[in-house]
Amino acid sequence: MKSGQGLELTRREFVTAGAAVAASAGLGLGAGWPTQAQVKALEDAGYEKKPVTCFVCGAGCGLYAMHPKGATPGERNVLIVPNHDHPQRGYCGRGASAMWYWNHPLRLKKPLKRAGERGEGKFTEIEWGQALDEIAARLKTVVEKHGEKGVALTSHDLTSIAQFFGYALGTPNIVNHAATCQTAGTISRRWIFAPPYDTNFRVDPDYENARYVLFIGRTLQASMGAQSRLAQAKSRGARAVYVDPRMPEAAMADGEWVPIVPGTDTAFALALAQVILADKSYDAEFLAKYTTLPLLITADGMPVTQAQIRPKGDATLYAVWDGKRSAMAFVGAKRDEEGKAIDYFGDLDAEPALDYTGQVKLLDGTVVPVSTAFNALVARCAEYTPAAAAELTGVPAATITRIAREFASLKGVCDDSWYNARNGNDFDACRMMVILNALVGNIDKPGGLCFTGSAGVGSLVSLQGKTGEVKNALGKSWTITETKRIDTVTYPESNGTFDAVYTAMLEGKPYPVRALFTVGTTLFYRDANTERVKKALKTLDLLVVQDILPQEVCDYADYVLPASYFLERPEVAGVKWTLQTAIQTSEPVLRAPAGCQGRDDAWMLMEVLRRAYPDRAERAGWLPEYADYEKYRSQAAPVIEQARLSAALKRAAEKDPDAPEKIRKALHTQGYAIVAKKKYRNTLWTKPLETASGRMEVYALRGLLNEKLRAKTDPLPKFTPIRAYRVPMGPNEFYLVSGKNPANGSGTAVFGWPGKFVGDRSVWIHPADAERLRVADGQMIEIEGLDNGVKGQARAKVTQRVRPGVLFTYGFSAGYRGRLGADPRFAFMSEGVNTHWFATGYAEPVIGNMANNVSVRVSAA
């Protein structure tokens, strides 16, 4: 949108007003903050309310759907409003537009069968019975030729449903989109905190009580409750700093924007650490007591264990230097029979020194020099002085020093990221984001980086990797023989690198994948290197796409199956992205609109299974009568949701026998139930983590203790230049950075009519670059990938909100090229470019995380 469009407000007038920015701190949100009373007033006026969990993006925020009592709910009388007191109080541009997707003109209505070549998007409508029978027959053929593992499934936020079917069939290959989303952050937490605190929402800043929040690349655009809590902290004086190549919307709300060169976040964070270490403003007591930094390591980086020093010593006890006694001491975690860490162990009264250097005599008599991991961190950070980091990051050294000192003195919190696949070197950046919190001792404290609880809502299905035992929510269990996910063959630490499945499709390595089911996901918005995606999809013997809207991937499908919308189905789930341990329920509000035969994803998958392998459907508890969709809706779906809730109720009853009744009542009346309020200084402070040392592994042992990983990984983060794409050098070459926004930008919202207006499909360019290239605001520009020569066109937005040398465009927003969904009314979806067109598909070794950013050449179109 053009600056000041149509409004006669002058720049001068706004500048004058802008000079007074930031004077409103301390106002508080007070009595005018909308509350549940607003919803009550609507109920009193004759509206019926149903709690729903928003699914327009993956944050799962709490909303209410309200409609006049007695009236048939439909698109014009269902009002979507925030569930104000919900722990993840919802409502953004995406949630507000929820009713636009239900009866969307492009909504998939009937099963479709391919009638043209793959990619042509030509289909004929068929009946459900024919679709399921034919898919089942083709699935059997693939399994007979290539085995169960020749079948892969992928999803965005419905992975558990894909697993529900996949494990029943017997394939382990349910590989999601994580690599281009959150892998770097998840694996960084796995290395530092270990499961379950690797999952992105199991560790989160305590925004509400924060004093200073550092966002390195994160924009907090999805979980609206978190944004809401941050706003409340800001009204009490908290400050928010956004380090990003472009100025995110959130920074416009009185935040500080620090423009940074793409791909240099690790160097920036290491420089902050360098200042904190040099200033000695770190929390020495915390680091000594709760992290691996006092561990003694040898020259090769390996930690010294008690077993190396004492006869019959314990190999899980790690050597530290006890400063109090001037003697060696040992620390570790005590474990139960199952190997679960239950308590701290070793010389508990030792005072481990952080900066010891000395020698250790090993059992074989050799004497080796040792030094603390802390010293290794200091040495590593010494390479990244503010001046050195300024050269890499483009952030002035004085700014780096100031932010480091503010962060340390205010005991700031650095967000540990969610959507963090940026430049293919993000694993160490994410590690540093977590480590900064450790340096100032701000872990699991008010205003710090906190652990969140689990309400214990039962899984739809679970697989024990070691035994192959599967259990599902229908109360059944069985074993499968193949449990290793195909992407972990190449990327042993990955939690989902779908690119490995493309390799299996194209090259048959490590073995062929010949059938793919996509469950509510859009490969073309999420996966790097679009041409490779197309080529791979064309090799398949069977591609089934399940969705509510004609995602681009549909064009390549053999069968497209219309799915149900979240407002049409029930769900019980834990509440994500909140420090409160809570359960939420989503009630069906609507049936599918007239003419739409959308069905639940689980139903269509299991009906394929029942037709292909009735015995496997039976072992999974899937009864023949569920073939009748209404019977599934009235019998199986409620049983599944109740089983999942029962798991949580059982756990709650262990502490309070009355809890289940209270939870049920709360879920019924308000749509959520808080099972436990946040207790600070709990995990890590009173009980060890599941890491090898039980401690927070700032100096990571995970790679060191695994022979296969040792040579390929580093126990400390370091800056690695971008390898995912050629770094731009010429005057018309740019980084093209992708990111999210809070107004649209999700696989669903990209189709939204409101998104046409509140979204943005332009490519941002800095005024200095625009002037040099003679590009005017609103002008079309041609963009060509430096690595692959792929071309695209977009409208330029000349803005100060992006740093020179960098272009920006929103991901999951622009460049739709689907043929099935081609409609002149929705032509706006095809505007702009998708960064994946220009991507190489590079994945970081071992970790498997990928890049959403690319490099391009620009000219006026």
Add this chain to the structure above:
Amino acid sequence: MTVEAKKRLAHLFDTTKCFGCGACTVACTATNSPDLMLYEDPGWHSLATNIRRVEFNLRDRPGLLLVQCQHCESAPCVKTCPFGAMYNDAATGLVKLDERRCIGCSYCVAACPYNVRWKHPKTGLPMKCMGKGCEQLLAVGQLPACVQACPVGARAFGDLNDPGTEISRRVRNGRTVRLLEAKGTKPNYFVVV
């Protein structure tokens, strides 16, 4: 004509809180124009909403402003209307339309210096904040849809004649400006800066 209102209902928009999520903009359509879900206003190339987003491309600090009817005490639309269809509501001070008198001439649309009016494609009536849906919300004691929608409390609405209201408190304690005051419109839309 300026009317002495019993109440002085006003909006507040806080630029230090808004992060541009669009919730208010879309909620306005859902609440006030459910008949125009797939409509594009040809004037603004906008959703059928009463809220406009304006981004200021300032070098030192790019800014974001959401603008809607300012419910001016001295409203150009009220003065301009040849048929007396536009008026300041005596009880609330809000600028309203008497549909019985409106012939759809659009003089009010052209007269608004804030450029926040648009025309309904079927009825020809001039549209703006507050829409009928929000009027109904107010009638049952609720806040307007945009205020309820905002996840960060960037909006407030209420009676400025009552010092105890949230908006009075925020206007009193915050640093606010009103837009285009030089036009003599006496707007009741306060912008925290």
